[in-house]
Amino acid sequence: MIVKVLFMAFVSFLVYVSLVGSIGTDELIIGAIISIIIGVITRNLVVSDEKKVLSPRKWLGAFWYLAVYWIRYETTSHLDVVKRIFTMKYNPSIVRVPFNLTSEYGVTAVGNSITNTPGTVVVDIDEKRGYYYVHWIDAPSVEEEYCYKAISKGFEELVRRFL
Amino acid sequence: MIDLLLNVAISMFVLSIVFSLYRMIRGPTVPDRMLALDVISYGLAVVMGLIAIVSGSPYLIVISFSLALWFFIGALYVARYLEGEEIGE
Amino acid sequence: MVNELLEIIGIFLVVLGGLLNIIGSIGMLRFPSYFLRIHAATVAVIGGSVVPLVGIAFLSYGIHGSEGVVTSLGALGTAAFIFITAPVSSHAISRAAARMRMPRGPLTHDHLEEDGK
Incomplete structure (x- = not known):
């Protein structure tokens, strides 16, 4: 309280x-x-x-999330989209990406992480069946497992540490 | 050196605002215009911060925060308006 | 010494953000449809606004010393606020665009269409 x-x-x-x-x-x-x-x-x-709120492990997890998110994911995806802006190569699809989180905060955090990296944008969400609908600027494959591994697996592991 | 680079940075943001302004006037649909307005308002927030550094007064950074807040609420209102106008179904 | 280091980091982040902002708005001019432009806009908002605001926080403390703390805190707060709310607003607008049956441009696969939404 x-x-x-x-x-x-x-x-x-x-x-x-x-x-x-x-x-x-x-x-x-x-x-x-x-x-x-x-x-x-x-x-x-x-x-x-x-x-x-009180556990220091969760706070460390949050800082770890920020560091890994900015250094790894944001850098690579920014470079990728900047290249695409100059070369005008794209192969877009709207793909289904399943999620395995139960809490609302977790679903929101993973969705925000996906939207914040250039190249992937969450267009719609189906909470009953557990799908994000993600507009992906370059989709080599549209199978659910492949998209899950390529887009949201890393974010889910990072978010599980602090939520 | 730092002053020169600050001025260069301010002119870069102003140039980007001009490009987005073209997309906002030209943009064929309402979501395109909102996207351009998105880039314009956040860029303007950064320009406010840069001017706060150059002039040395902290009061402009408050405007930068309110600009971000204002755009967020405006975007949510426009999104609800667009969904109300849904075609079909 | 520390102040000069902060100034260099700050001005680097600010100029990098300016470049990304210009590249993002050029991408908004070049891409042909809304759902492609939104990626360029993400470059301009995340790389071109959050990064230079963090740079402004460093730069203000480096140049003005303890008088610049208020500007630093304000810039960090604005950066955190944009980082949290920018995906929310862009998600709201793109969901509205998908539901009002806007033409979705060049798409190889459309699972949203398959599921009837």
């Missing part, structure tokens, strides 16, 4: 500090009071499991 309130208060305090424009004692005190009020109001909206 107190963890949920403090987490939301901390997030809103960070937003407040980055937007207030100057850092003085008065501003910090007013910001702390307001962000605790916001934390009390929004305590049940975001955090569902308190243990996950």
Whole structure:
């Protein structure tokens, strides 16, 4: 309970500090009071499991996700799409990609990761059958297993570490 | 050196905004225009940050955040409007 | 020394982001259909806006010292916000485009069409 309130208060305090424009004692005190009020109001909206917020393994997993995601996936896919912009070679398809995650946060995080890498965009999602419909700029094959390995397997393994 | 590169970077972003403006005026459908507006608003947010560095005042970065927020809400509204106009079914 | 290193990293990220932003908008001009243009727009938004905003955070702290902390925090917050919300808005618009039966351009396979959506 107190963890949920403090987490939301901390997030809103960070937003407040980055937007207030100057850092003085008065501003910090007013910001702390307001962000605790916001934390009390929004305590049940975001955090569902308190243990996950407190465990350092999950936070390390989140940092590992950011590092691997930016250094490996974003770099390679940016280079690939930049090449395609200059050579105008494309072979697009809308393919089905199955997902094996159960929590809504996990599905959203993997979908956002897929959309954030250039070259693959989630167009639609079928939650009952467990499919993303992904527009892929260069699809060598449209079989589900191949697409799962090529697009979302790495993201699912990364996301499982912190959600 | 840093000042020169900052000015070069600002002109690069302005050039990219001009290209996207062409796509936004020309774009055959509404989603194309929203895509161009996407690139324009986030590029403008970066230009605001660069001007905040050049002028040395922190108040412009607030505008950059509100610009990103404004575009996000606007895109969601346009998407709902487009789905309401669904053809068929 | 540390400040100069931060300035160099920051200006490198900013110029790299400017190049990616220009390349992305050129791609938006060249690609023939909406669903291809969206990939070029992703290059321009992720590589061309999030990366230079992180660069601005380094650069502001490197140039202005402790007076630039507010700009640094604001730029980092804006970068995180764009990183979280850009895929949401682009997914919303492309889903609307798929549901209003817009022509999907050159496609070799279309599983969305096969499943009747």
